[in-house]
Amino acid sequence: MNHIVYMSRAVRPLSDQDLKELLDQCRRDNALHDVTGILFYSHGNIAQLIEGAPEIIEPLFEKISRDGRHSHVVRLVNKPIAARSFPDWSMAFHPLEHEGFQALEGFFLPDQLPPTPTSMTIADALIVDLVRQAVLGAPGQSEL
Amino acid sequence: MREQQLQHILRYMPAGIGTLLGPELRFGFLNEAMQNLLGGTTPAGEPLTAYPGPLTTDLLEVMKQVYEAGRPFVAKAYPLLLPISEEEEKIRHYFDLTLEPLQDDDDQPLGLLVFAVDVTAQEEARQRAHELSLETRRLDARLRVLTETAPQITFSLNADGRFEYVSPQWYYFTGQPPTADLNAIWPLLIHPDDRLRVLYQSDTARTMGVGWNYEYRLRRHDGQYRWMLSRALPELHAPDKPVSWHGAVTEVHDQRELSEALRRGEAELRFLADSIPQLIWTASRVGFIEYYNKHTAEYTGLSEQELGPTGWIALLETAEQAPAARRWVQCVATGEDFEGLYQMRRHDGQFRWHIIRARQLTDSNGPRWFGACTDVDDQHRLREVLQTQYDELARTNRDLDTFVYTASHDLKQPLFNLRGLFDELRRTATFHDAEQDILLQMVDEALGQLDGTLQELAATVQDQRELAAPTEELDLRSVAEEVLLGLRAQVQETQAVVELDMAASPTLLYGRANLRSVLHNLLSNAIKFAHPERAPHIVARSQVSDTGQPLLIVQDNGLGMSISSESDPMFHTFERQHPHVVGAGVGLYLVQRIINSRGGHLAVTSTLGEGTTFTVHWFE
Numbered sequence: 013m014n015h016i017v018y019m020s021r022a023v024r025p026l027s028d029q030d031l032k033e034l035l036d037q038c039r040r041d042n043a044l045h046d047v048t049g050i051l052f053y054s055h056g057n058i059a060q061l062i063e064g065a066p067e068i069i070e071p072l073f074e075k076i077s078r079d080g081r082h083s084h085v086v087r088l089v090n091k092p093i094a095a096r097s098f099p100d101w102s103m104a105f106h107p108l109e110h111e112g113f114q115a116l117e118g119f120f121l122p123d124q125l126p127p128t129p130t131s132m133t134i135a136d137a138l139i140v141d142l143v144r145q146a147v148l149g150a151p152g153q154s155e156l
Numbered sequence: 157m158r159e160q161q162l163q164h165i166l167r168y169m170p171a172g173i174g175t176l177l178g179p180e181l182r183f184g185f186l187n188e189a190m191q192n193l194l195g196g197t198t199p200a201g202e203p204l205t206a207y208p209g210p211l212t213t214d215l216l217e218v219m220k221q222v223y224e225a226g227r228p229f230v231a232k233a234y235p236l237l238l239p240i241s242e243e244e245e246k247i248r249h250y251f252d253l254t255l256e257p258l259q260d261d262d263d264q265p266l267g268l269l270v271f272a273v274d275v276t277a278q279e280e281a282r283q284r285a286h287e288l289s290l291e292t293r294r295l296d297a298r299l300r301v302l303t304e305t306a307p308q309i310t311f312s313l314n315a316d317g318r319f320e321y322v323s324p325q326w327y328y329f330t331g332q333p334p335t336a337d338l339n340a341i342w343p344l345l346i347h348p349d350d351r352l353r354v355l356y357q358s359d360t361a362r363t364m365g366v367g368w369n370y371e372y373r374l375r376r377h378d379g380q381y382r383w384m385l386s387r388a389l390p391e392l393h394a395p396d397k398p399v400s401w402h403g404a405v406t407e408v409h410d411q412r413e414l415s416e417a418l419r420r421g422e423a424e425l426r427f428l429a430d431s432i433p434q435l436i437w438t439a440s441r442v443g444f445i446e447y448y449n450k451h452t453a454e455y456t457g458l459s460e461q462e463l464g465p466t467g468w469i470a471l472l473e474t475a476e477q478a479p480a481a482r483r484w485v486q487c488v489a490t491g492e493d494f495e496g497l498y499q500m501r502r503h504d505g506q507f508r509w510h511i512i513r514a515r516q517l518t519d520s521n522g523p524r525w526f527g528a529c530t531d532v533d534d535q536h537r538l539r540e541v542l543q544t545q546y547d548e549l550a551r552t553n554r555d556l557d558t559f560v561y562t563a564s565h566d567l568k569q570p571l572f573n574l575r576g577l578f579d580e581l582r583r584t585a586t587f588h589d590a591e592q593d594i595l596l597q598m599v600d601e602a603l604g605q606l607d608g609t610l611q612e613l614a615a616t617v618q619d620q621r622e623l624a625a626p627t628e629e630l631d632l633r634s635v636a637e638e639v640l641l642g643l644r645a646q647v648q649e650t651q652a653v654v655e656l657d658m659a660a661s662p663t664l665l666y667g668r669a670n671l672r673s674v675l676h677n678l679l680s681n682a683i684k685f686a687h688p689e690r691a692p693h694i695v696a697r698s699q700v701s702d703t704g705q706p707l708l709i710v711q712d713n714g715l716g717m718s719i720s721s722e723s724d725p726m727f728h729t730f731e732r733q734h735p736h737v738v739g740a741g742v743g744l745y746l747v748q749r750i751i752n753s754r755g756g757h758l759a760v761t762s763t764l765g766e767g768t769t770f771t772v773h774w775f776e
């Protein structure tokens with residue numbers, strides 16, 4: 013079991029519709045391949061953590077990093093982990109339109125995001141906290 | 157029949173054909189094209205001059221001369237405005253007009269054969285071509301000015317890689333004569349270390365039909381090698397292979413030197429960072445470590461890869477990890493400095509204390525974090541040892557106090573018993589010794605002294621514990637009266653007169669027990685050191701000093717003493733000069749300690765045989 017964390021920039025801002033489609037497609041494909049994790053998105057900043065078997069997530073990361081919707085993909089870690097920390101695949105972002113997102117499965121508003129799982133080592137949790145802060149801003153920092 | 161056929165052919169020919177007869181050039185046979193050309197009105201037998209149509213007078217004149225001279229003439233691309241009718245818009249047409257004299261068998265002139273071919277399309281094309289070539293020349297001139305004034309060398313290469321053009325800047329830069337053989341010399345001017353690479357790269361690009369972009373050093377006219385950037389693109393004539401390459405060579409020496417210097421600077425800093433026996437690291441704006449120095453690997457036994465972007469946190473003592481991580485996230489969010497004392501695990505598993513400091517600095521690449529972990533383990537351990545020793549000393553001190561207190565307390569009972577037994581003995585027993593009275597008195601005195609010492613010891617320890625007692629606003633007179641109540645026996649025994657005058661400063665902010673202790677000791681001393689020839693007269697007075705601080709003055713008319721040296725502790729003086737007065741030194745020692753601990757001091761003036769005055773400066 014490995015996890016990979018990367019950060020990137022969207023080539024152009026992703027609309028709510030783009031994100032909804034990405035969320036749907038990823039939830040479907042990731043469930044199929046037993047991939048879990050989380051994606052943070054805000055104002056063109058992207059960070060993602062994926063967990064799963066290395067022979068699955070390494071090619072997946074290669075595919076994602078070639079995806080034309082984003083660029084400047086920088087991988088922060090790819091390392092073995094003791095266990096999964098995310099029960100399924102989810103996404104956190106500030107939608108332009110709040111309505112309709114509340115009901116979406118696997119979607120979180122940034123301020124409703126559960127705390128970083130305690131099953132992670134503190135060093136790994138720190139990575140998640142830092143990428144989350146880099147994308148969504150510091151907690152309590154209001155969203156314009 | 158054949159005649160008719162011929163007429164038919166001539167009539168519908170796309171060129172104009174016609175005959176003009178006689179010296180007046182009268183209309184003869186005119187086919188349709190020629191009739192149209194002449195404006196449509198050509199009555200047979202009428203002279204041309206009567207209906208000239210679009211023909212100009214100089215053409216009519218030329219026609220007449222051809223008739224007379226009998227020599228043919230061709231007017232090329234002769235412009236005529238057609239049609240001549242008023243309604244339609246006139247358009248300039250061009251004709252090649254052939255004028256052929258017609259002669260009879262005796263070579264006498266008969267007329268003219270006129271042959272007109274419309275060459276308007278050809279003529280217009282020719283004129284367009286002419287205009288285009290003018291425009292091209294203009295553009296060419298402009299391009300030349302541009303290429304020859306821009307601060308770069310421009311060039312064109314043919315498909316074989318031979319130079320077809322190079323701008324004059326090449327000659328200025330290299331200092332070569334205009335006659336130089338470019339293809340032979342250019343490679344020779346490239347720095348020997350770069351030459352093979354450049355030739356290979358341009359050759360590869362050419363065979364692959366792509367452009368290139370590389371840097372190399374080229375020898376300048378003064379012999380200096382300068383860094384140049386060479387870029388070229390192929391000119392493609394699809395679908396064929398490229399026919400030529402066009403490009404530019406730009407001097408980038410200064411930029412390159414600058415970035416080289418930057419690289420060197422960074423490398424030097426890294427070298428320094430790698431040579432220091434400290435853990436040094438840099439982190440990105442968002443808090444991920446990008447560089448650890450060599451010593452980090454040596455200390456932790458982990459590679460940069462193994463440490464990862466947040467690996468340092470895993471090196472800390474488990475309990476310190478979460479708070480340190482929280483603090484780091486917060487620092488990254490706010491840009492505040494990170495600083496703390498942490499235990500960090502060494503490669504052998506030993507934890508050593510480190511001060512971890514990180515600060516955000518901004519350079520041309522934006523904000524970055526610079527961090528250092530300094531090993532302070534030895535200092536920290538030393539401090540710990542000192543602290544332990546200090547704690548031990550303090551405990552020993554306390555134990556001693558307790559011991560003294562309990563000992564004095566525990567000894568009181570046996571002493572009491574001893575005195576009882578002794579009194580009983582004196583009452584019942586008879587001693588056969590002449591000096592029995594003296595002996596008895598000595599035992600009595602010794603017992604009394606022992607009792608006094610024990611009491612003083614107990615009081616000392618007791619008071620010492622109360623040094624740190626809380627302060628309150630105290631009424632000096634009432635506390636003094638309380639104390640005197642405790643000294644009632646001594647006062648009565650010595651018939652002492654004690655005056656209290658606290659009007660000047662009636663209250664004091666002090667610890668109650670401490671104030672009592674000070675008053676008790678000073679008043680009881682004044683009674684103890686009474687002059688044998690007179691009853692003690694003691695005055696206790698409060699005052700305010702020049703600096704506005706409260707004072708207490710206790711004055712007696714007792715034995716007095718000679719005060720020799722300032723540095724000699726006061727209670728020693730008393731002790732030595734009055735060995736018969738029990739426990740006086742201990743009491744004064746106590747007073748001094750109390751006053752000093754509250755930031756004040758005790759002063760004394762004395763005259764031997766007359767009395768002593770103590771002044772308590774409660775606060776400085």
Ligand SMILES: Cc1cc2nc3c(=O)[nH]c(=O)nc-3n(C[C@H](O)[C@H](O)[C@H](O)COP(=O)(O)O)c2cc1C
Nearest residue numbers: 037038041042051058060062075076077079081082
């Ligand atoms: C930011 C981002 C994150 C993505 N994350 C995932 C993911 O977790 N799982 C996944 O299957 N595809 C993910 N994709 C989509 C893939 O890049 C790819 O488009 C998708 O898997 C469809 O691939 P396919 O056309 O080969 O089926 C992501 C794309 C982007 C831009």
